Amino acid sequence: MNETTGGIEDDEGSGIVKKFMFVNRKAPYGTIYALEGLEVVLISAAFDQDVSMAFLDDGVYQLVKGQHTKAIDVKNFSPTYRALEGYDIEKLYVERESLEMRGLNAGDLLVPVEVLSSAAMGDLMKTQDVVIGF
Amino acid sequence: MKFGIMVNEGPYTHQATDSAYQFAKATLEKGHQIYRVFFYHDGVNNATRLTEPPQDDRNVVTRWSKLAEDHGIDLVVCVAAALRRGICDENLAPGFRISGLGQLVEAGIQADRLVVFGD
Amino acid sequence: MLHIVNKSPFENTTLASCLRVAGKGGGSALLLIEDGVYAATKNSVAGNAVHGVLGDIQVYALWPDVEARGIQDRVLEGVKMVDYGGFVDLVVEHSNVQSWL
Numbered sequence: 001m002n003e004t005t006g007g008i009e010d011d012e013g014s015g016i017v018k019k020f021m022f023v024n025r026k027a028p029y030g031t032i033y034a035l036e037g038l039e040v041v042l043i044s045a046a047f048d049q050d051v052s053m054a055f056l057d058d059g060v061y062q063l064v065k066g067q068h069t070k071a072i073d074v075k076n077f078s079p080t081y082r083a084l085e086g087y088d089i090e091k092l093y094v095e096r097e098s099l100e101m102r103g104l105n106a107g108d109l110l111v112p113v114e115v116l117s118s119a120a121m122g123d124l125m126k127t128q129d130v131v132i133g134f
Numbered sequence: 135m136k137f138g139i140m141v142n143e144g145p146y147t148h149q150a151t152d153s154a155y156q157f158a159k160a161t162l163e164k165g166h167q168i169y170r171v172f173f174y175h176d177g178v179n180n181a182t183r184l185t186e187p188p189q190d191d192r193n194v195v196t197r198w199s200k201l202a203e204d205h206g207i208d209l210v211v212c213v214a215a216a217l218r219r220g221i222c223d224e225n226l227a228p229g230f231r232i233s234g235l236g237q238l239v240e241a242g243i244q245a246d247r248l249v250v251f252g253d
Numbered sequence: 254m255l256h257i258v259n260k261s262p263f264e265n266t267t268l269a270s271c272l273r274v275a276g277k278g279g280g281s282a283l284l285l286i287e288d289g290v291y292a293a294t295k296n297s298v299a300g301n302a303v304h305g306v307l308g309d310i311q312v313y314a315l316w317p318d319v320e321a322r323g324i325q326d327r328v329l330e331g332v333k334m335v336d337y338g339g340f341v342d343l344v345v346e347h348s349n350v351q352s353w354l
Contacts, residue, residue, distance in 0.1 A: 016243050025270070025354065033354075036175055036215060043235040047243065057270050097273065122274040125351060126254045126281070130242040132250055133354040134142065134175070135345055142354065149287045153259070156317070160337035166345075247344050249257075250352040 018129035019050045024059035025133065028078070029069065034062045035077050037134035042080070045087035052091035052128075053084075054121060055113070060098045063109040081111050095121045136169045137161050138241035142252030144179030145194035146187070151180050154251035155197055162205055170208045170241040171198070173230075175252070178216040181209070183227035195227045202229030210237045254280075255347035259287040259354075262299035268292050271353045272302065278309035284335070284343055286315040290322060293332040300329045307331040315340060 022041050028034040044051050055063060062081070069076040084090070092113045099105060099115065106115050116124065125131060139158055143150035158168055173180055185195045202209050209230045211221060216232055226232065242248045256275050262268040268289065275281050283306075285292050292299040293314040303312055316334040319325055328334070335343065344350050 018243055020239075020242060023351070023354075025267075032175060039214060040174075040235055040238065044239050046236065047239050049239070049243065056274065057266065095274070118274045119277060122277065122281075123279075125275065126279065126349070128349055128351075130248050131254075131349060131351040132140065132238075132242070132248070133252070133352055137344075149259075153286055156337045157340060160341045164338060164341050166341065247350060249344055249350055250354065251259075252352065252354040253259075 017049055019052070019127060020044055020130045020132070021052050021054055021125060021128040023054045023056065023125075023131060023133040024062055025055075025057040027058040027061040028067070029072065029074055033134040034059070035075075038077060038080055040132065040134075041084070041089060042087060045089055051089050052093060052124075053089070054093045054095070054125070056095040056098050056121065060094055060102060060104060060109075063092075063094070063111060063113065064104070065108060065110045078110060084111070093121065093124060135246040136167045136244065138169050138238075138245035138248035139171045140238065140241075140248060140250040140252075141171060141173045141177040141180060142175045142250065144176040145185065147176070148253050150251040150253060151177065151194055151198075152192075154249075155194070155201070157249065157251070158201060158207070168205070168207050169245040170210055170237065172238040172241055173209070173211045174215050174235075174238065176215075176219065177252075178211045178219050178221045181211045181216070181221055181227050181230040182225050184225050185227075199227050199229035212238070254282075255343050255350040256281060256283045257350065257352045258283065258285055258289040258292070259352070261288040262292040262302070264288075267353050268299065269302070272306055276306045276309060280347075282311040282313065282343065282347060284313045284315065284340065285332075286318055286340070288318075288322075290314045290318045290324065293319070293329050294324055294327045295329045296327075303332065304329055313339070313343065
């Protein structure tokens with residue numbers, strides 16, 4: 001039994017592999033959704049599923065470089081996005097329109113991402129088995 | 135079909151848990167099964183037995199407890215989210231159990247559909 | 254894919270984002286629930302936006318939420334009403350579902 005994974009050992013897998021997409025549309029720190037959403041993504045790594053993360057609207061702000069949270073005394077969890085690669089979670093998609101509306105580009109982000117148009121993002125979402133938004 | 139349901143908001147402040155409950159009831163009435171209902175973020179607050187809403191309005195918490203009892207539904211509260219918000223075994227309402235986020239992922243894998251209710 | 258929007262289009266950009274990303278059809282459908290049903294009202298800016306995509310995607314609204322909010326007589330033509338049972342059927346009918354939160 002593994003409490004962290006909720007009692008499921010990763011080598012007891014059923015063999016089912018589904019496409020999981022975790023959709024992030026909210027900025028960090030103003031609400032907890034970004035942080036707790038990331039915690040789900042990290043746990044999902046133990047289940048050998050086909051995991052991707054989508055960042056749209058204010059969700060793109062989760063990936064912005066230069067987050068320093070000492071003055072608000074809230075944990076800075078932005079380094080965790082860089083650690084995702086170590087968990088084999090490498091499919092990070094960002095919507096181009098969301099970046100542009102906010103005057104951002106991929107160079108402003110702290111991890112490598114694939115930038116997709118709205119239409120391409122929509123097409124990608126259609127191919128997923130399980131979509132979880134926070 | 136087997137359904138997984140995720141509830142991301144607490145009782146009364148958002149309609150999410152009401153919508154999830156009505157959806158859950160409708161899935162059962164249609165002859166489907168509910169694999170698990172997973173409570174995350176403030177959704178863990180649906181599991182407090184200390185709730186005392188006004189008598190003339192629905193009791194969100196006991197409604198979930200009754201659904202679990204009547205139909206054998208697995209109501210799971212995320213341990214990490216629960217600890218943050220002070221939901222623990224001592225104040226857990228009947229029918230709910232506290233477990234890890236893996237239970238949510240497992241529901242996504244095992245259910246035919248996972249529907250999320252939140253803000 | 255079944256897209257579910259639960260926020261009022263007048264206080265939140267969720268519907269706009271959903272339509273921007275998913276509004277081009279290809280078998281997709283939009284279900285408005287909770288405060289999202291306000292997007293299905295005629296003579297409104299949001300209703301006009303929804304009217305504009307009716308040719309591309311099927312749009313549904315959850316009748317109990319419409320009735321709760323007193324907008325029964327203001328519903329846009331072309332938006333189909335469903336009850337919770339119909340909501341379940343929509344989820345079954347589409348191979349995947351996304352709640353826009």
